[in-house]
Amino acid sequence: MKTNSTGARYDQSLRRRRASLILWSLAFGLNVLPSVRADLSAPDNVLYGIIVLGTNQVTAGDTEFLVEAHRANGVPVARYQMGDLPEAGNFYKLQIKVEEIAPCRDVVAVLPGEVLEVLVVSNGVAQARQTFTVTQRGQATRLDFGTATTNSPLAGYAAWASALGLALDSQNLDADGDGISNLDEYIAGTNPTNAASRFVLMIAVGRTNTLIAFQALQAEGVGYEGSNRHYALEQRGDLRSGSWQAVPGYSDLLGANQAVSYNVPATNAPLFFRGKVWLDPLPGEQR
Numbered sequence: 039m040k041t042n043s044t045g046a047r048y049d050q051s052l053r054r055r056r057a058s059l060i061l062w063s064l065a066f067g068l069n070v071l072p073s074v075r076a077d078l079s080a081p082d083n084v085l086y087g088i089i090v091l092g093t094n095q096v097t098a099g100d101t102e103f104l105v106e107a108h109r110a111n112g113v114p115v116a117r118y119q120m121g122d123l124p125e126a127g128n129f130y131k132l133q134i135k136v137e138e139i140a141p142c143r144d145v146v147a148v149l150p151g152e153v154l155e156v157l158v159v160s161n162g163v164a165q166a167r168q169t170f171t172v173t174q175r176g177q178a179t180r181l182d183f184g185t186a187t188t189n190s191p192l193a194g195y196a197a198w199a200s201a202l203g204l205a206l207d208s209q210n211l212d213a214d215g216d217g218i219s220n221l222d223e224y225i226a227g228t229n230p231t232n233a234a235s236r237f238v239l240m241i242a243v244g245r246t247n248t249l250i251a252f253q254a255l256q257a258e259g260v261g262y263e264g265s266n267r268h269y270a271l272e273q274r275g276d277l278r279s280g281s282w283q284a285v286p287g288y289s290d291l292l293g294a295n296q297a298v299s300y301n302v303p304a305t306n307a308p309l310f311f312r313g314k315v316w317l318d319p320l321p322g323e324q325r
């Protein structure tokens with residue numbers, strides 16, 4: 039095998055039923071980049087959503103609107119004024135402090151299982167109300183008031199973005215400028231705020247064989263509820279003709295935080311490889 043060429047480029051596509059981030063990587067040369075998992079640390083409950091009163095959606099500009107979470111006894115534990123957080127856009131976003139052992143040390147902290155009343159208030163008058171049962175620490179929950187009249191982001195993406203401090207509708211942005219959209223980083227389980235964290239094939243060329251490897255990450259944490267991450271490794275001998283074929287045994291691998299590797303015996307024939315990653319189902323996808 040030759041060793042004088044290396045490269046990687048990305049071909050990303052989001053389909054209605056299945057989204058996949060496709061990474062191409064030439065099987066020549068050495069390409070070793072670490073794949074780092076997004077480390078989510080959000081100890082509080084995050085409650086977020088849109089507010090639609092009648093047919094009117096409350097936006098970030100409607101700063102007279104407050105969203106408050108109250109205990110059953112009326113004591114407020116969290117409050118959000120529309121427009122407070124630029125990254126929340128037209129969503130409200132409540133940060134609810136959660137403790138695990140009764141009695142709470144913090145007067146505004148609540149316990150998992152506690153039922154809160156969430157109110158939309160304008161000019162001192164409650165316009166809408168719902169209840170919310172406090173979940174385990176670190177969870178983000180979407181609770182809409184009314185139904186969206188415009189396209190809203192995928193629920194799973196929005197929860198993930200919220201936990202990372204990104205705007206809830208930021209899926210088409212690229213926060214770390216690494217050429218991979220935030221949505222594709224969500225699908226791949228990489229960190230959208232770290233340009234070094236990307237889905238890559240690691241290719242090591244040896245004298246007798248070439249090793250192709252990648253990390254298959256489990257879909258876990260905020261925003262991935264009920265979903266699994268899948269991977270595939272595909273190959274072809276010529277980029278101008280023929281088609282991509284799954285490497286036998288590598289057409290659908292369930293991500294479980296394992297290292298996946300494939301050993302290619304050295305030959306004179308060029309081979310190209312690409313990796314795919316997708317979530318199934320895509321949390322929050324309309325079906």
Ligand SMILES: [Ca+2]
Pocket residue numbers: 212213214215216217218219220223230
């Ligand atoms: Ca990115």
